[in-house]
Amino acid sequence: MNGLDEIDLKLVVALKEDSRRSLKALAQICGLSAPSVSERLRRLEERRVLTAYTIEVDPRALGYHLQAIVRIRPLPGQLHEVERLIRSIPEFIECDKVTGDDCFIARLLVRSIEDLDGVLDQIVHLAETNTSVVKKTSIPRRLPPLSPARGSDG
Structure with missing residues (x-):
């Protein structure tokens, strides 16, 4: 697909939901140690999958x-x-x-x-x-689907 495994996808989704999650919390979500999560985040940053950790302001x-x-x-x-x-x-x-x-x-x-x-x-x-x-934002900015493309053979 895109070179991301299931754990990478879990990290991306977890950070999208709350970019302030601690390494310990991310490790619990992924079933890894905090150092392993830290290394995965570093690799995701190097590959530019993760480009920023940000906040949303109303x-x-x-x-x-x-x-x-x-x-x-x-x-x-x-x-x-x-x-x-x-x-x-x-x-x-x-x-x-x-x-x-x-x-x-x-x-x-x-x-x-x-x-x-x-x-x-x-x-x-x-x-x-x-x-x-703009009267209303029906769909706020969101991630694209993080699963294989529809209609792909796997």
Whole structure:
């Protein structure tokens, strides 16, 4: 499949559920010693299976009550400048360069519609935008399936 055995998968799932789990707790979940778990984590990091141990923060607790998805189509010759500008605006929390009519699809967090307008006003001279306000996140970011692909022979 992907070079991960059952124990590696257990570690990945356990850390996704709670990245602050101790080596002792991870060892209990996997049925290994703490040093063995530590070595497996080191190998998963080296192989870039694990790239960060992080936290999740509710943006509303920080006053960010509005989330939007913006499709961005740079004006001719402005692609790199638009990308640079998006990177420099902290309200943009994610951005993907995509194929199709739009070059970028970005997610941003703001405190109000007025703040949204202020962010978009910073790029309007370089790009056309199409904005959708997120009403609800039905599926938060999650791991892809950690089992063999459907329809595979094993």
